[in-house]
Amino acid sequence: MNGMNRRTALGIIGGALVSGAVLGGPLARASASSLPAARFAQQGGAFSWKPHVLDPAACAPVAYDGYWHNGYGCGYGAFYSIVGTMAEKFGAPYDQFPFTMLEVGKSGISDWGTICGALLGAASAMALFWGRKERDPMVSELFRWYEQTAFPIYDPGAGAKGVAGTLPVSTSMSPLCHVSVGKWCMVSGFAEKSKERGERCARITADVAMKAIEIMNAKQKGTFAAAAKEPDSVAYCGDCHNPGKQSPMLKGKMDCTPCHSGSPHTADKFKNHP
Amino acid sequence: MNGMNRRTALGIIGGALVSGAVLGGPLARASASSLPAARFAQQGGAFSWKPHVLDPAACAPVAYDGYWHNGYGCGYGAFYSIVGTMAEKFGAPYDQFPFTMLEVGKSGISDWGTICGALLGAASAMALFWGRKERDPMVSELFRWYEQTAFPIYDPGAGAKGVAGTLPVSTSMSPLCHVSVGKWCMVSGFAEKSKERGERCARITADVAMKAIEIMNAKQKGTFAAAAKEPDSVAYCGDCHNPGKQSPMLKGKMDCTPCHSGSPHTADKFKNHP
Numbered sequence: 001m002n003g004m005n006r007r008t009a010l011g012i013i014g015g016a017l018v019s020g021a022v023l024g025g026p027l028a029r030a031s032a033s034s035l036p037a038a039r040f041a042q043q044g045g046a047f048s049w050k051p052h053v054l055d056p057a058a059c060a061p062v063a064y065d066g067y068w069h070n071g072y073g074c075g076y077g078a079f080y081s082i083v084g085t086m087a088e089k090f091g092a093p094y095d096q097f098p099f100t101m102l103e104v105g106k107s108g109i110s111d112w113g114t115i116c117g118a119l120l121g122a123a124s125a126m127a128l129f130w131g132r133k134e135r136d137p138m139v140s141e142l143f144r145w146y147e148q149t150a151f152p153i154y155d156p157g158a159g160a161k162g163v164a165g166t167l168p169v170s171t172s173m174s175p176l177c178h179v180s181v182g183k184w185c186m187v188s189g190f191a192e193k194s195k196e197r198g199e200r201c202a203r204i205t206a207d208v209a210m211k212a213i214e215i216m217n218a219k220q221k222g223t224f225a226a227a228a229k230e231p232d233s234v235a236y237c238g239d240c241h242n243p244g245k246q247s248p249m250l251k252g253k254m255d256c257t258p259c260h261s262g263s264p265h266t267a268d269k270f271k272n273h274p
Numbered sequence: 275m276n277g278m279n280r281r282t283a284l285g286i287i288g289g290a291l292v293s294g295a296v297l298g299g300p301l302a303r304a305s306a307s308s309l310p311a312a313r314f315a316q317q318g319g320a321f322s323w324k325p326h327v328l329d330p331a332a333c334a335p336v337a338y339d340g341y342w343h344n345g346y347g348c349g350y351g352a353f354y355s356i357v358g359t360m361a362e363k364f365g366a367p368y369d370q371f372p373f374t375m376l377e378v379g380k381s382g383i384s385d386w387g388t389i390c391g392a393l394l395g396a397a398s399a400m401a402l403f404w405g406r407k408e409r410d411p412m413v414s415e416l417f418r419w420y421e422q423t424a425f426p427i428y429d430p431g432a433g434a435k436g437v438a439g440t441l442p443v444s445t446s447m448s449p450l451c452h453v454s455v456g457k458w459c460m461v462s463g464f465a466e467k468s469k470e471r472g473e474r475c476a477r478i479t480a481d482v483a484m485k486a487i488e489i490m491n492a493k494q495k496g497t498f499a500a501a502a503k504e505p506d507s508v509a510y511c512g513d514c515h516n517p518g519k520q521s522p523m524l525k526g527k528m529d530c531t532p533c534h535s536g537s538p539h540t541a542d543k544f545k546n547h548p
Contacts, residue, residue, distance in 0.1 A: 039336070039362065040343050040354065046374040062313070069314050071406075080314065088313065096370055100320040104401035110413035111406075113526015114449055115388040127378035132345075139384035175388055176450075178526040185523030192525050193517045243467045249459030251466050252387015252452040259533040 049093060051129040052086050053217045056210040059085050060154055063118075063209035067202035068161045075105020077205040078121030082213060083128065108177030116177045118205045119146060122212035130219070137226050138215050140253060143175045144228030145211055147255050151184075152203030154210070162199030173231075174258045180204075231255040323367060325403040326360050327491045330484040333359050334428055337392075337483035341476035342435045349379020351479040352395030356487060357402065382451025390451045392479045393420060396486035404493070411500050412489050414527060417449045418502030419485055421529050425458075426477030428484070436473030447505075448532045454478075505529040 042048075059081040066077030066084070079102040087095035102124065104110060105117025123139045130138065150169040158164075168188035172180035181192060181201070190196040218224035233256035241250035316322075333355040340351030340358070353376040361369035376398065378384060379391025397413045404412065424443040432438075442462035446454035455466060455475070464470040492498035507530035515524035 040340065040358070040373075042373050043370055044372075046344070049372060066314065070320070084314070093370075093372070096317055096367075097372075098318070098323060098367070098402055099314075099316050100405070101398055101401045103406060104397050104409070104413075106406065108526050109389055109394065109397055109449075110401075110410045110417075111527060112413070112417055112449060113528055115383055115394075120383065120389075120394075123378050123383055124375055127375045127384075128372055131374070132377060132380065132384065135378070136384045139378075139386070143384075143386055175386060178528065181525035182523050185525075191517065191522040193522065243465065248465040248467065249456050251455035251459075252382050253385060254387055254452060 044093065047127070047129060047131045049128045051216055051220055052090065053220055054082065054085055054213050056213040056217075059213055060206040060210050061156065061159060064154065064156050064159070064202050064206040065161070067205045071106075072100060072103045073106030073117055074201055074205045074208075075102040075117035075121040075124075076100065077202070078102075078118040078209045078212070079105075079125050080121075081206075081209040082122065082125040082216070113178030113181070114176060116146065116175055116180055116204075116208075118201075118208035119143060119175050121205075122208050125212065126216065129216075134219070138219060138224065141215055141224075141226050141228050142208070142212055143253070144230070146175055146208065147171075147173050147231070148228070149207075151180075151207060152200050154203040154206035156203070156206075160199070162195050162202060167196060167200050167203070172258075173255050175254060176258075179258050231257065233257045233261075318367065321401070321403060321405045323402045325490055325494055326364065327494055328356065328359055328487050330487040330491075333487055334480040334484050335430065335433060338428065338430050338433070338476050338480040339435070341479045345380075346374065346377045347380030347391055348475055348479045348482075349376040349391035349395040349398075350374065351476070352376075352392040352483045352486070353379075353399050354395075355480075355483040356396065356399040356490070387452030387455070388450060390420065390449055390454055390478075390482075392475075392482035393417060393449050395479075396482050399486065400490065403490075408493070412493060412498065415489055415498075415500050415502050416482070416486055417527070418504070420449055420482065421445075421447050421505070422502065423481075425454075425481060426474050428477045428480035430477070430480075434473070436469050436476060441470060441474055441477070446532075447529050449528060450532075453532050505531065507531045507535070 062085060063077045063081035066072065066080040067074055069076070076099065080099050083094050083097055084099060087097070102121050105115070105120040108114045108117060109120070119142065122142060123135075126135050126138055148171060150171045152167055152169065155166070168184070168190075170184040170187040172183050174180060181197065184190075184200055185192055185197060188196065188200075215224060234253065237256045237260070238250060239245065240247050242248060336359060337351045337355035340346065340354040341348055343350070350373065354373050357368050357371055358373060361371070376395050379389070379394040382388045382391060383394070393416065396416060397409075400409050400412055422445060424445045426441055426443065429440070430438075442458070442464075444458040444461040446457050448454060455471065458464075458474055459466055459471060462470065462474075489498060508527065511530045511534070512524060513519065514521050516522060
């Protein structure tokens with residue numbers, strides 16, 4: 001410790017802690033009173049949780065039930081069906097997660113109608129295991145499938161907690177709760193606050209969980225390959241708005257049509273309202 | 275144990291575990307091999323983490339730096355500036371959180387342009403401490419403020435990591451990344467992939483973190499009161515689309531105008547493209 005005071009030594013320990021975290025080693029942090037943890041350090045390291053292959057069919061009713069459990073909704077249901085199932089089977093670190101945090105996804109984040117909470121829950125679960133480079137194609141596969149699929153598919157049968165039996169279906173063309181729910185209400189005639197709409201979203205929570213688990217299973221087995229087709233609008237609008245083009249300001253990957261096509265669902269409601 | 279076999283006894287223990295979790299007691303779960311944890315049980319109980327009052331000005335540079343740290347982005351930066359600061363100051367349970375999960379918020383969830391990741395990170399942090407009934411008004415206060423504020427405000431000064439100096443500002447009218455970024459690019463003339471746009475989003479990450487911490491501090495002190503004004507469009511459209519009205523299918527709280535007004539930014543791009 002020649003020429004090195006206690007503060008300097010602690011700084012080096014802090015640096016070592018960061019390296020340990022990045023390498024996935026245990027994070028033996030000092031007590032809060034003596035030394036702040038190294039900034040941005042993380043128990044076990046970044047994206048360090050180990051994924052497990054799960055049974056989509058077994059997780060689907062967990063997602064569905066999670067939607068109804070204490071009214072925690074879609075984000076909680078989808079996330080718990082993945083990470084909670086791992087917690088039930090394998091304990092730590094999965095069972096340390098504060099699962100109710102994902103209630104934030106309910107109704108498009110605290111009732112705001114932005115991202116579908118089931119998609120948020122599933123994508124968040126993926127982000128425990130894979131960083132952006134590996135995860136983004138998995139999330140895109142899930143979100144494109146969601147845009148283009150007629151929901152709901154899952155039927156809880158005798159386990160139905162909202163409304164039993166077959167429900168009308170609709171294709172949202174969008175990962176946004178506001179668009180997905182609004183389109184289904186328009187197609188089905190059911191109100192947003194109806195029990196049928198709640199049942200529809202509970203079933204979609206199971207649908208999204210199953211698809212996400214299929215993607216995660218394939219990723220773990222080395223067989224994942226993106227299959228979803230990009231909508232024509234993304235290329236059409238990208239011709240002018242992608243990087244290097246005349247107006248390179250396009251952010252995101254959503255199908256452009258729900259907000260920009262002038263369909264009966266969207267455009268110019270104030271000037272041209274039916 | 276008269277008339278009770280081992281399986282029944284374990285079932286009762288499982289029930290007790292759920293009660294313990296709800297009451298905030300320690301969750302003494304059995305090993306995975308002998309007994310699955312009670313479904314939907316949670317370490318410490320639902321929404322059981324204790325919030326702490328934080329210094330918004332001290333957390334702002336943490337949010338800004340978090341945005342740039344390994345490119346983890348806005349969701350990570352906003353979340354870490356709140357929960358990571360508590361981890362640095364108070365240790366467990368905050369330091370047990372797998373922070374990189376919030377990288378999922380980057381560019382509107384894995385590059386999709388849905389919810390602004392800074393808003394997702396801040397709302398998710400709130401959801402560790404408060405359930406929906408208490409949290410929704412806090413989230414709405416944050417999101418409304420975001421819709422109506424000209425960003426960015428925060429200036430990192432000599433700590434700038436993207437571009438130093440003053441940046442152009444824009445008001446998004448929307449909590450969506452696609453709209454917020456697109457509008458800023460249109461106003462500023464900078465490309466979505468420009469260093470200036472990245473700097474803008476890093477600064478907004480600090481802005482959102484500061485506002486969220488102010489709301490959370492007020493909540494803890496008992497002084498929180500919603501102040502943000504609801505846009506006229508929400509009432510205007512709600513006249514027909516709210517519960518009990520003629521077409522009760524409106525989901526969410528977003529300002530309707532960015533997608534439904536026929537402004538130069540949105541409507542009918544395919545039929546009426548400039």
